[in-house]
Amino acid sequence: EAGVTQSPTHLIKTRGQQATLRCSPISGHTSVYWYQQALGLGLQFLLWYDEGEERNRGNFPPRFSGRQFPNYSSELNVNALELEDSALYLCASSSGTSGSGGTDTQYFGPGTRLTVL
Amino acid sequence: QKEVEQDPGPLSVPEGAIVSLNCTYSNSAFQYFMWYRQYSRKGPELLMYTYSSGNKEDGRFTAQVDKSSKYISLFIRDSQPSDSATYLCAMSSNAGGTSYGKLTFGQGTILTVHP
Numbered sequence: 001e002a003g004v005t006q007s008p009t010h011l012i013k014t015r016g017q018q019a020t021l022r023c024s025p026i027s028g029h030t031s032v033y034w035y036q037q038a039l040g041l042g043l044q045f046l047l048w049y050d051e052g053e054e055r056n057r058g059n060f061p062p063r064f065s066g067r068q069f070p071n072y073s074s075e076l077n078v079n080a081l082e083l084e085d086s087a088l089y090l091c092a093s094s095s096g097t098s099g100s101g102g103t104d105t106q107y108f109g110p111g112t113r114l115t116v117l
Numbered sequence: 118q119k120e121v122e123q124d125p126g127p128l129s130v131p132e133g134a135i136v137s138l139n140c141t142y143s144n145s146a147f148q149y150f151m152w153y154r155q156y157s158r159k160g161p162e163l164l165m166y167t168y169s170s171g172n173k174e175d176g177r178f179t180a181q182v183d184k185s186s187k188y189i190s191l192f193i194r195d196s197q198p199s200d201s202a203t204y205l206c207a208m209s210s211n212a213g214g215t216s217y218g219k220l221t222f223g224q225g226t227i228l229t230v231h232p
Contacts, residue, residue: 004160031218033218033220035220042205042222042223042224042225043161043205043207043220043222044222045219045220045221048217048218048219050218055217055218056215056217056218056219058219090160090161105151105163105166106163106220107163108153108160108161108162108163109160110159110160111159111160113158
């Protein structure tokens with residue numbers, strides 16, 4: 001069974017541009033999570049989508065946004081890129097079986113490394 | 118103060134050693150505890166998942182949770198060079214609100230097992 005896939009593997013942008021990152025969850029999973037792993041800051045929660053709806057977002061500015069498509073894949077958009085947005089962006093998926101608790105096991109993809117010049 | 122504290126190491130041990138990795142936390146609402154392993158330039162891989170206090174064993178790995186002390190541990194027995202990676206603890210609660218669906222991670226401990 002295929003795991004979580006992310007594209008592209010690497011992305012290089014300049015300050016002020018927009019970046020779009022994509023994620024395909026494990027087959028049968030309905031929840032998708034996005035995390036940022038910046039050097040020295042560890043993994044920080046960005047967004048959670050379930051059944052096409054945004055369920056929660058972390059402490060990030062509104063220029064970080066995303067969506068989930070009917071096939072449960074997801075897109076993360078980062079507008080007006082800043083140098084400090086350079087990081088590994090990780091997507092995770094879960095089965096969404098825990099109901100409102102949101103405590104399902106999360107399985108991670110390999111990440112997209114975003115470099116902002 | 119961070120919600121989850123983890124000694125970043127680095128930790129270097131000889132092959133065959135017992136490795137102990139630890140995290141402390143401040144949020145008493147955390148009920149679900151995980152350990153992930155992350156190889157260089159890869160995504161985190163789930164190793165252990167435990168609920169509330171107690172021990173869980175899986176092969177060479179043992180996870181312990183002590184909620185009264187807000188302390189979790191991962192033990193690796195008979196460590197191998199292939200265990201060399203960054204180990205991340207993660208926690209979550211079902212308290213809802215801003216905790217909804219969110220894993221809170223420690224900084225990660227870099228482990229090197231040398232032959």
